[in-house]
Amino acid sequence: MSSDSSTSAGINFTLSADQKKVQLGARDFAENVLAPVVREADREPDPLKAFQLTKPAYVEAYKRGIAFCMLPKEYGGGGLTNIELILAAEEICAVDPGFACTVLVNGLALMPVWYWGTEQQKKRVMQAATSDPSGEWIAGYAASEPPGTPGGTANFDTPLPHPVGIGVTARFDGDSYVLNGRKYWPCNVAGWDGRGANINLVVVRTDPNKGGTEGLSAILVERGTPGVTYNLIDTFGHRLTPNSEIIFENARVPASNLVEGTLGNGDLLINRNFAWSGPVAGIAAVGVARAAYESALDWAKTYTAGSPHPMIYFQNVGYVLGDVAARIEACRYFCWKAAHYIDQHDYHGELIGALNKTYCTETLLDSVYKCMQVVGVNSADRKHMFEKFLREAAILPIYDGGNFGMQRRRVHGVLASPNFNPRALMDDEYVEFTKEMETIDTVQRPEGPAGRPQERLTHA
Numbered sequence: 419m420s421s422d423s424s425t426s427a428g429i430n431f432t433l434s435a436d437q438k439k440v441q442l443g444a445r446d447f448a449e450n451v452l453a454p455v456v457r458e459a460d461r462e463p464d465p466l467k468a469f470q471l472t473k474p475a476y477v478e479a480y481k482r483g484i485a486f487c488m489l490p491k492e493y494g495g496g497g498l499t500n501i502e503l504i505l506a507a508e509e510i511c512a513v514d515p516g517f518a519c520t521v522l523v524n525g526l527a528l529m530p531v532w533y534w535g536t537e538q539q540k541k542r543v544m545q546a547a548t549s550d551p552s553g554e555w556i557a558g559y560a561a562s563e564p565p566g567t568p569g570g571t572a573n574f575d576t577p578l579p580h581p582v583g584i585g586v587t588a589r590f591d592g593d594s595y596v597l598n599g600r601k602y603w604p605c606n607v608a609g610w611d612g613r614g615a616n617i618n619l620v621v622v623r624t625d626p627n628k629g630g631t632e633g634l635s636a637i638l639v640e641r642g643t644p645g646v647t648y649n650l651i652d653t654f655g656h657r658l659t660p661n662s663e664i665i666f667e668n669a670r671v672p673a674s675n676l677v678e679g680t681l682g683n684g685d686l687l688i689n690r691n692f693a694w695s696g697p698v699a700g701i702a703a704v705g706v707a708r709a710a711y712e713s714a715l716d717w718a719k720t721y722t723a724g725s726p727h728p729m730i731y732f733q734n735v736g737y738v739l740g741d742v743a744a745r746i747e748a749c750r751y752f753c754w755k756a757a758h759y760i761d762q763h764d765y766h767g768e769l770i771g772a773l774n775k776t777y778c779t780e781t782l783l784d785s786v787y788k789c790m791q792v793v794g795v796n797s798a799d800r801k802h803m804f805e806k807f808l809r810e811a812a813i814l815p816i817y818d819g820g821n822f823g824m825q826r827r828r829v830h831g832v833l834a835s836p837n838f839n840p841r842a843l844m845d846d847e848y849v850e851f852t853k854e855m856e857t858i859d860t861v862q863r864p865e866g867p868a869g870r871p872q873e874r875l876t877h878a
C-alpha cells in the first residue's frame with residue numbers, strides 16, 4: 419500500500435488560522451457578552467421579556483458580524499463556510515443554545531432567498547438584513563404548524579391535499595397572495611416587540627388541491643403586514659429564543675414576495691433548510707454536553723461526597739466522564755464532516771444533515787444526564803447549571819425537524835431509493851435529494867382503529 423501527500427490533504431483536524439480566529443472570536447463573545455445575561459433571561463417567566471433581555475447581546479453579535487455570518491459576502495454577510503459556522507456555533511451553544519438558535523433562524527429565513535430568490539429579492543432582503551445601523555434586524559422562518567386534527571408539521575410532504583400537511587394557505591388574487599391559517603413554533607417571527615420580525619419567510623400551500631410535494635411554496639411577509647398577529651409560547655428550554663404562534667387572517671402579501679424558485683417546491687426548501695441546520699443542531703448538542711462535562715469534571719475534582727478525597731478518584735466517576743468525553747469528541751468530528759460535506763455540495767446534505775442531527779442530539783442528551791448522575795443530587799439544585807443543561811439538551815432532538823417524524827423519515831426516504839449508494843458519504847459523493855424520496859411513512863394504516871383519523875381527514 420502506498421500513499422502520496424495530495425490524497426491525505428483532505429483530512430486535517432488542525433484548525434487553520436482563519437478557523438481559529440472564528441472560534442476564538444465566538445468564544446470571546448459567548449463568555450464575555452452573552453454569559454452575563456443568560457441566567458436572568460432563562461429565569462424570566464415572560465417569554466417576550468426573556469427575549470428582550472438578550473437584545474444588547476444580539477446587537478453586539480450583529481456588530482461583530484455574528485448575526486448574519488452565514489450569508490454570502492456579496493450581500494453583506496460574513497461569508498463563513500459551514501465548518502466555520504459550526505466552530506462558532508459550538509462556542510455560543512456551550513453558553514446558551516437558545517441564543518444560538520435565534521442566529522440560526524436568521525439563516526433558515528434568508529439562505530433560501532439566496533438559493534432560490536430573484537436577484538432583486540436577494541439584494542432587497544439580504545442587504546437590508548446586513549446593513550441595519552441599529553443592529554436589531556432579525557428574520558423568522560415559519561414552517562411549523564399547531565397541533566390538532568388536522569395539525570402538526572412532521573408530514574408536511576404528505577401526498578394528500580389540504581387539510582392534511584401544511585395548513586396555511588396562500589390564495590393568488592390579482593397581484594397578491596392572501597394568507598390564512600396558523601403557524602406555531604417558529605422562532606424570531608414576532609420580533610423584539612411581539613409585533614413582527616423585520617421579515618418572515620413563511621411556507622404556505624399555494625395550491626390547496628395538491629399534496630405536499632407539489633403544492634407548497636415560500637413567501638416573504640414583512641413586518642407591519644395587516645392581518646398578521648403573534649402570540650409568544652412559553653417553553654421549558656431554549657428560553658432565550660422566542661417561539662411564537664402566527665395567525666394569518668386575510669393577510670395580503672405582494673405576489674413579488676413569493677421566493678421565485680420555491681413555487682411548488684416548498685417541500686424541497688424545508689428539506690434543504692434542515693440539511694443545512696443539521697450540523698448546527700448537532701454541534702449545539704456538543705456545546706451543551708461540553709459545558710455539562712466540564713462542570714461535572716470540575717465538580718468531581720473539587721467535592722468529596724463525604725469521602726476523604728475528591729470524587730474523581732472513584733472509578734465510576736472517571737469511567738463515566740471518560741465515556742462522555744469520547745462521545746463529545748466523536749460527535750464533534752461528525753459535525754465537522756457533515757458541515758464539510760455541505761460546503762462541498764452546494765449547501766446540500768439532506769442525508770448527512772439528518773444522520774448527524776439525530777445521532778448527536780440523542781447521544782449527547784444521555785451524556786448530559788450521565789454528568790448529572792456523576793455530580794449526584796446537587797445537580798438538581800438550580801443554583802448550578804445542570805438542570806439548564808438538561809432542559810437545553812432535551813429540546814435538541816425535538817426541534818429543528820423532530821428526529822422521529824421528520825429527520826429519520828428523510829434518512830429512510832434516501833436509503834429506500836433504488837439508486838442509493840451506501841458508500842456515498844464515505845466517498846464524499848453527492849447524494850441528490852429528490853421529491854421521490856419524500857412522502858415516505860406519511861400515510862398511516864388507512865383502516866382499523868389507527869386509521870380512523872386518516873378517514874376523517876381524507877377528502878376526495
Ligand SMILES: Cc1cc2nc3c(=O)[nH]c(=O)nc-3n(C[C@H](O)[C@H](O)[C@H](O)COP(=O)(O)OP(=O)(O)OC[C@H]3O[C@@H](n4cnc5c(N)ncnc54)[C@H](O)[C@@H]3O)c2cc1C
Binds near residue numbers: 559606820861
Ligand atoms: C426551540 C425551538 C425552535 C424552533 N424553531 C422553529 C422555527 O424557527 N421555525 C419552524 O418552522 N419551526 C420551529 N420549531 C419547530 C420544530 O422545527 C419542530 O421540530 C417541527 O415543528 C416538527 O415537530 P415534530 O416533528 O414534533 O412534528 P409533529 O407533527 O408535531 O409530530 C409529532 C410526533 O408525531 C410522530 N410522527 C408524526 N408523523 C410521523 C411519521 N410520518 N412517522 C413517524 N412518526 C411520526 C413523531 O413521534 C413526532 O415526534 C422550533 C421548535 C423549538 C422547540
